[in-house]
Amino acid sequence: MDSTEVLFRRLEQLNEIGAELSNERNLDRLLENILLAAMNITHADGGTLYIPTDDKKRLRFAIVRNDTLGVALGGTTGAEISGKFRELALTLDDGTPNNAMVAAYAANTGETLNIPDAYQAKGFDFSGTRAFDQNTGYRSHSFLTVPMKNHEGELIGVLQLLNCTNPDDKQVIAFSGTDQRLAESLASQAAIALSNRQLITQLEHLFESFIVLINMAIDEKSPYTGGHCQRVPELTMMLADAVNNTDQGPLASISFNDKDLYELRIAALLHDCGKVTTPVHVVDKATKLQTLFDRILMVDTRFEVIKRDAEVKKWQAMAMGVDAAQADADFQAFCAQVDSDREFLRFTNIGTERMGDGDVARVQEISERYQWVGPDGVRQPLLSPDELDNLMIRAGTLNNEERKVINYHIEASIKMLERLPWPKNLKNVPEFAGGHHERMDGKGYPRGLSRDQLSWQARMMGIADIFEALTAHDRPYKKAMSLSQALSIMENMRNTGHIDTDLYDVFINQRVFQKYASMFLSAEQMDHH
Secondary structure: OOOHHHHHHHHHHHHHHHHHHHHOOOHHHHHHHHHHHHHHHHOEEEEEEEEEOOOOOEEEEEEEEEOOOOEEEEOOOOOOOOOOOOOEEOEOOOOOEOOOOHHHHHHHHOOOEEEOOHHHOOOOOOHHHHHHHHHHOOOOOOEEEEEEEOOOOOEEEEEEEEEEEOOOOOOEEOOOHHHHHHHHHHHHHHHHHHHHHHHHHHHHHHHHHHHHHHHHHHHHHOOOOOOHHHHHHHHHHHHHHHHHOOOOOOOOOOOOOHHHHHHHHHHHHOOOHHHHHOOHHHHOOOOOOEOOOEOHHHHHHHHHHHHHHHHHHHHHHHHOOOOHHHHHHHHHHHHHHHHHHHHHHHHHHHOOOOOOHHHHHHHHHHHHHOEEEOOOOOEEEOOOHHHHHHHOOOOOOOOHHHHHHHHHHHHHHHHHHHOOOOOHHHOOHHHHHHOOOOOOEOOOOOOOOEHHHOOHHHHHHHHHHHHHHHHOOOOOOOOOOOHHHHHHHHHHHHHOOOOOHHHHHHHHHOOHHHHHHHHHOOHHHOOOO
16 A cells, blocks of 8 residues: 555646646647556556547547557557557447447446456456467556546546556556556546547637638639649648758758647638639639630631721722732731731730730730721721730739739738637737738738748748749649749749748758649659759
């Protein structure tokens, strides 16, 4: 029997364990700590922690430990629990309780079982234990099996301890009454911690699922940005992991713990949530003349009207005595010019190449060169003022007003995120998500923040957002950019103060781009090794 001093020490240890369990966020580590703490406080040589399956019909092995045999499975070990540790059915095929199995009995009845010697126990099936001992040379003696229930009386686990060891002579003995009470007290505290962690995990999963739902709606809204909201978080977290693995240079002292990484992931998932406010016709503007339809078709029609008017004039001229061969030659030359100008406008409309001053001037000349007569009989230029302005866009397909509408999505994201009552561990989400369009030189948007005003997390998201956009191969209005092309552009952005220099070095040196490319880029894009 323990002395008063030893008992007080064990009670203090129990209190310390309870506090530690309450602070653990990682579910696997929490399960592991519960079992290890129970083994430690009762001097057990081994133990198993069972968790009910989702259908509540079986118990599965979550953690398995045996110090003598050096067995450590489940939890944070990375060692999976193999098939020989089969799940335990709580009921038999006929529906009766499977009370011959000790762990199932504790789960079904809610009673603690303290068995001094498994080989001498009556009424329980220890054939599996005997087979295990025979295969390993081990000898299983004492068992202490404690059910774990939450505040609603629902079973959330079974704690089973094996072979209590006398601290003085290391001999295996039965678990004492004190051991049992301490284990039951620990199981009660552990059940609260586990129940809270499971509840928090469920809420986190629900929250993340809701975010994914929003992103799906955004990506489904436009086929031209499909997958962006899923890929940017993946690349952001790859870069964060690379920073954690950096042991030299300016980022050697920067590291992110589990809480930091979770906060960053949530921010990355929500970085474009403001796009729910962006009009579809702007998001989907695949060409410069795109509205509800591509107005280049109207321009094509006008060219056909102009050619037919020219053909009518040819026949009229021939009827008035003009040489037929000359009239036809003039007509053919005019049609050739029309076709050339039409092809130029068609190409310009796509917006894949940056337009120089000469290209802009030619668009204006074409609009002034041709006139056509509409149904109202009014003669007018080939292009309307709006069509002319759009076709003279120098890069991309968006005019200034439309670009403002697109850019507003980041302001909308910030406004939306700042309205949410973020808990302490997620309070930086608006700043992380809202800074991915800022530049290191302060020329970004929406707030024009400079490098020193931005967190590392916001800078990482900026790199991820740009690289994903450059390499995306699901944009029907542009050809998929090769890896070398994208890296060349990124290098230029680094040199011109657009993205963070130190993070870009990690991005390259840790081969983050290569890891991302292997997962998301097509084989045709992989031209960099």
